[in-house]
Amino acid sequence: MHSSLLKMHGINKAFGGVSALRGAELEIGQGEVHALIGQNGAGKSTLIKILTGVYRRDSGTVDFNGKASTISNPREAQSSGISTIYQELTLVPLRSVTENIVLGYEPRRIGGLIDWKEAHRRSQEILARFNIDIDVKAPLGTYSTAIQQLVAIARAVSLNAKLVIMDEPTSSLDDNEVAVLFSVVKSLKESGVSVLYVSHFLDELFKICDRVTIMRDGQTVKNVAIEDTSKLDLIANMLGRNADDIESAGMTEFAKGEAKTGDVILKTKNVATKRLLRKFDLKIHRGEIVGLGGLLGSGRTEAARAIFGVDELTQGEIHLAKGVPQPVTPKQAIAAGIGFLSEDRKSEGIIPDMSVRENLTLALLPNLSRFGHIDHAREKELVASFISALGIKTAHMDQPIRELSGGNQQKVLLARWLVTNPSLLILDEPTRGVDVGAKLEIQSIIRRYVDKGLAVLLISSEFEELVEGADRIVVLQDGISVSELKNPGITEDTLVRAIAHHHTPEQQAVPRQENAHV
Template sequence: MAEQLKMTGIKKVFPGVVALDDVDFRLLPGEIHALMGENGAGKSTLIKVLTGVYDIDGGDIELAGQKVRFTGPLQAQQAGISTVYQEVNLCPNLSVAENIFIGREPRKFGRIQWSEMRKRAQVSLARLDLDIDVSAQLDSYSLAIQQMVAIARATDVGTTKVLILDEPTSSLDASEVEQLFTIMRRLRDEGVAILFVSHFLDQVYEIADRMTVLRNGRLIGEYRTAELPQMQLVSKMIGKELEALEQIEEHAREATVTERGTPIVDARELGRTGAIAPFDLTIHAGEVVGLAGLLGSGRTELARLLFGADRPDHGALLIDGKPHTVKAPREAMAEGIAFSSENRRTEGIIGELTVRENMILAMQAARGWTRPIPRRKQDELVDRYVKALQIRPADPERLVRDLSGGNQQKVLLARWLITEPRLLIIDEPTRGIDVGAKAEIQRLVAQLADGGMAVLFVSAELEEVLRLSHKIEVLRDRRLVEELENGDDVDADRIMQTIAGGATT
């Protein structure tokens, strides 16, 4: 079969880094092809080259047998390459219909034909089984619907030859993912070549026909999905064997907390109107408590209450058995509570500062600005955590924004670990990072708990919560619905049922 898209010997160099080195890549018409690799492997760069955001420093791109070279996203789109990005890249202030058609609105004498446009938008959304008011502003809809609108935009043009989906599922729930897959299969059958990028291996195995693996900007190989077992894929992606991953599997379940003194935090009927209904929750030293629930179920809101980032308007919070009103994060920090935010980029790391400066931040804040931490002490601490967390590159003076997502997450963790907290709240520490880094962070959490630290672990991935937690708190619709002691009888299905509201107790 002739390739729809053929890239040969692609090279892309950024100052100081070779992002893509002699990479070949091909897409056949009517296939779903997964692009796999760890963060920093060159997936995003390859996609940006393909969509015309970056120009290439070497190599050839052939689209349907024609040699092409794009100077911008517009040219790529006109050539038939449409893209849906991980973060919804649409304009929130425009209507749904406009977001689908802007740049190619139906016009008569230069005048946009709004009613025609709305009609067409309705049709193209109907193809995705979506019936919404297309004249409403985009940001009045949920992220999932926005993502669907982005897909509608990408697939509306009948000329789409190549559809690129870069992490399209990270903001979708299970049923929405299914819906998306149905659409992808339909488009595939219509002859569109689809490039799919996802960190969820299960999804990749469900949908992809073939896959290409990249590592460190190099091509590792191209495989048929059916012929490459999941474990082998992972080892190809990270380039080492996977004993590490398997080891932690059984770890958490074995370690049971025997002694239970006064809990570090004890929330009684704690709640905040509009954020989370009143809940009871105790966390003991050495305990990992997992929060499970769908996006928007109140996971983050609960965590923020405990840290004092939001003020509760109901109930009481006991710290070490004593009533305490945590009014601000500073007070929580003084009590030994640390919070690592889910928004790595906006609420966490500061990209313009170095690894060392980022790590020292929380500790310096706790000491107050009048008592700067001596440089020697800083270097010592930073050195220790860079080693302990295996942060790469192991250069404390590197700017954090140059690090990959997983390493940024580790820097963020280190920042809080340096303050030696008694309770560490981590919100979605493994989202959007690769398998290897994920395993390391999970192992670290387990180690910290063994060392006596209490951890509140928030994650959308049930497997991960199950693997690590002693106790799982299940949230639904901004309400803590059930507390499960993690044991042999608890598995992902059980939690899913509880989340879905079908659990019988």
């Protein structure tokens, strides 16, 4: 390891009494590409925000570039050489590339006017270092996300950054763009700039990172050179499990053959979309819960969006019951008997200003109306029955949904789909962000409906929920469904192993038993 550029030691941080970081450590060498990984809520972003001065640490020391750091806001972080490239780009798409690069640091002429000639020249030069040759006078927004990201990096470097922090830089890039990004990271490294690389895509790390720090529950659990570790080891550490246990759990419990629970309700073949999904195969029968396992970014939500007609398929087929065409809009999917409880309750679920009643019946509306006129009596009757059946706590059915607790909002959204009497319900993180009581209630409601014949596609980052809830689990990696586990017999360890196990598309054709090696 080179001499260290950054050393964060014993960092503690609590938010309102809940500790987010407990003695976290992070050490990055000069010219090193350092990965920071961990599950959601492990404390990665809190640690980064302390480093960049967004949050103030409760205790601990930060040494940057050989001296104790006094950074107390993002601006100071930038001027002392720490640049952050956020997941959501913070550039100005309508202004020119040059303006974005020099924003706030424009070269001046006498009299304080901006020297545009010099600014354009400088921008071109900066971009040339990354082999990017574009018209710097064109608005940034006319270029692809990848180029925009590279411009953000170029800006960071032009500010004489010593450390560039990249938060999920590849999540919105396609394969070619990722390759360009990697070459930029490499050239940064060659010029002595360190990179802190946060990513959920573990395979990437092995391509470009030197070292990796793993965080779990607000603590740093491991700091290791990338060549001394494996993907399985990384995952085991992220999840807090023993790699050997996962290994020995083996794949012996895989059930073979298909114990049919009912008619096939949905079958997908070779499905791919522009967003992440590359080859997704799935079969669901009446009355079963099929889980989708995989790390963040493995394409679980994208699979759901493809089935529900939100994302356009670029390849493959979706088969529903006989005579029902493949849905290409959510409206058609609903008409075909599919429901989709989306992962982001706030931005894709509730309509905050509308009432519980209006939110609950939104998907059912076409069936509630005759010639465009809503049958209010029947609407009220249905809503009342669901409020009592699901135990939704609301003052009255006309209360705005935003005034309800998260768990009750979620129950209303669940009811939005159950009231349509679907044959297949896709649940994307159905219990995220709800309290324990509501969580158990939601799970038992789902179980009740499955017993009556509902088929469920369950996406959950909580392995416990998947392992105990699902009859089968289809494991996704990089947008490809790579294997399938069958209950009874799935344990969290076998699931983790299936998720960590490296598959290539070619291997998929090989019978699963022969895959049992790491």
